[in-house]
Amino acid sequence: GESVGLHLPTLSVQEGDNSIINCAYSNSASDYFIWYKQESGKGPQFIIDIRSNMDKRQGQRVTVLLNKTVKHLSLQIAATQPGDSAVYFCAEINNQGGKLIFGQGTELSVKP
Amino acid sequence: EPEVTQTPSHQVTQMGQEVILRCVPISNHLYFYWYRQILGQKVEFLVSFYNNEISEKSEIFDDQFSVERPDGSNFTLKIRSTKLEDSAMYFCASSEEFGGAGELFFGEGSRLTVL
Numbered sequence: 001g002e003s004v005g006l007h008l009p010t011l012s013v014q015e016g017d018n019s020i021i022n023c024a025y026s027n028s029a030s031d032y033f034i035w036y037k038q039e040s041g042k043g044p045q046f047i048i049d050i051r052s053n054m055d056k057r058q059g060q061r062v063t064v065l066l067n068k069t070v071k072h073l074s075l076q077i078a079a080t081q082p083g084d085s086a087v088y089f090c091a092e093i094n095n096q097g098g099k100l101i102f103g104q105g106t107e108l109s110v111k112p
Numbered sequence: 113e114p115e116v117t118q119t120p121s122h123q124v125t126q127m128g129q130e131v132i133l134r135c136v137p138i139s140n141h142l143y144f145y146w147y148r149q150i151l152g153q154k155v156e157f158l159v160s161f162y163n164n165e166i167s168e169k170s171e172i173f174d175d176q177f178s179v180e181r182p183d184g185s186n187f188t189l190k191i192r193s194t195k196l197e198d199s200a201m202y203f204c205a206s207s208e209e210f211g212g213a214g215e216l217f218f219g220e221g222s223r224l225t226v227l
Binding site: 043101105 | 116145147153154160168203205216218220221
């Protein structure tokens, strides 16, 4: 069946370091992959997305990498700041519909 | 910046009671969704809605659940007879296009506690 999952439930980094959050997916029919940030008590907030025909996309301080061969998605955050502390979810949309399938989430803690 | 708004932010109800969660999607959006998140777990799709009808629903969205867009602005989720396991954060979302990954905007959620 289809599933999106994360390798690590928690990640702790020092302020200023780079963070890498990983995600594995199993549905090769997915067309879009998205990273969401969820702060405590708030709804998911879009960070960056990538289409299945790309392998890398960069935003402001964030980069998403897609490796379709091993069905792996990663989010890199450069110069991590305390405001980056949150739970990060990967999600996918398959070609048949508009529903997002979310992964389990990784909690990122940034130490000052 | 336009946003999805949800009310109430928190509702406590007794098991077996009916609950209505309300959402005001972004005004020019055409596709509406409900997701839920049980505490500490991942966000799960419930239902999508377009052109006044359900486009897709998950296994979670059984006969106890219904959605409605009664007046062209509000989008509601009704749980007819709440169960303890319905306790969760319920997120409304909207998008301008179908399957719009980057354009899916979430509200801040309504926390439902069933006692």
